[in-house]
Amino acid sequence: MLNIFTLVNGRLFQEEIESLEELARFKPIWVDLESPSPEEIRWIQQHFGVNIPADALDDDIEESARFYEEDNGELHIRSDFLIDDHETPRSIRVAFIMNLSNPELRSKGVLFSVHKEDLPVFRLLRMRARRMPGLIEDAKEVLLALFDTDAEYSADTLENVHDVLEQVSASVLKGKVSDSQAEAALATIARQEDINGRIRRNLMDTRRALSFMMRSRMLNAEQFEEARQIMRDIDSLESHTTFLFDKINFLMDASIGFLNINQNKVIKIFSVASVALLPPTLIASVYGMNFANMPETQWRLGYPYAIVLMIMSALLPLWYFRRRGWLD
Template identity: 75%
Template sequence: MLNVFTLANGRLFQEEIESLEELSRFQPIWVDLESPTLEEKRWVKQYYGLSIPEDVMDEDIEESARFYEEDNGELHIRSDFLIADDEETRSVRVAFILNQMNEALKSRGVLFSIHDEDVPVFRLLRLRARRSPGLIEDAKDVMLKLFDGDAEYSADALEGIYDELEKVSRQVLAGEVTDTLAGEVLNAIARQEDLNGRIRRNVMDTRRAVSFMMRSRMLSSDQFEEARQILRDIESLDNHTAFLFDKINFLMDATVGFININQNKIIKIFSVASVALLPPTLVASVYGMNFRFMPEFQWEFGYPFAISLMAASALLPMWYFRKRGWLR
């Protein structure tokens, strides 16, 4: 899918392109290619003179090759954008190519973005740019707003983690934690830990991209200050992710502690039972020895006495354990 975005009266307007002739009618500041076909790549090369590299979406590209500038002034940035929904949390690789010397666009430049699926941050920017005049003035503003939106999206995801961990905290610390509940809690904690780790990686990648834009000296003074504000926002997100990691570890340890308590209760039952049955076993073993004269044979109440002695020797330890509170 090929979409171009043009500025009119300070607003960003989207046009879906289905032919080369349609592409030639617009002078965009942003060209977005979502899962582009070979024909759409050919249109871009024919009209803008831009050859999209074959490895532009490779996931195993070297980290040092994700941010670089061509001799002709083109800036290449590959950055990951977070997608956090109820079904799955993942990162989508987006390749940016900023052409700053396009004569057809009156030296305002054009931003090309290539990705395999729609990204929530892109939808949010399109919505805001249509409703807020003056939000975007050139292609570099588009990139900054996308990275700013990515940081904001990560912040919203962190708020979701806070809410989910608050629910888990009430379950863990409210009262009795059964093994079934502990399993559900551990599953929820694992999901939030995975999301928190992805957010931390995502903001790190965004920081690198914004820092590269600042080092390339491509930004105006206002854009440079906006980039610094994005970095400050990312710095605050780092503190939140570190706190959430500590909270997740605490809840994990607390849940594992309750599991150990439940297991110890089971082991305690067997321990008490074995100690309580040891005296009756001793009495039975004594009466089972081969004495020459057995008390049962010489005494009418021999067997009742032996049975009563075995019962008393079992109940006495149980009474003592109960008095000490070991049976609670």
């Protein structure tokens, strides 16, 4: 899917392109390619003279290939963006391409983005740019606005993670926790830990991208200050992810501790039963020995006496354990 974005009266307007002739009628500042077809990539190359790398959508790339500048002045930035759909949270890599050095290129002042899926950050920026005139003025501000919106989306997601952990904390720390409740709590905690870890990684990636933009001297003074403000926001979010990691570890240990307590209760029942049955087992063994003169055969009440003796020998340890509180 090929979408272009143009500025009209300070607002960002979106157009879906279905042919090369239709593309030639617009002067966009942002060209967004979502799972582009080979034909759409060819349109971009013919109209803008920009080469889309073959590995633009690859997840496994060298770290040195995430941020670099071509000889023709093209800036290449690979950055990850979070998708939290409450089922399978994941990070989607986006390839950004921008050329601001050669005024003869038709791609001057145009940001190109290539990704596999539609991203919540992109949708949020499109909605804001349509409603707020003057939010974006050129391609560089589109990229900065995407990183700024990504930081806000990460902050909202971290707030949701904290709310979920508070609910888990209320259920785990209320007292008695069954195995099923502890199992559900562990599953929820594991998912929140995954989201928190992905956000921390994406924030680190965004920080590196902003640092590359600041070092490349592509930003003016106002945009440079905006990039520094985004990095300060990222610093505060990273400290919050550390707090959430500590909370997750505490709840994980508490849930596993309740599981161990429940297992120990089961083992304690078997231990008490085995100790309580030792005396009657001993009595039964003595009375079952093959003596020449067996008490059971010579005494009419021998068998009832043996049974009563075994029951009393079993109840006595249980009474003692109950008195000591070992059965509570």
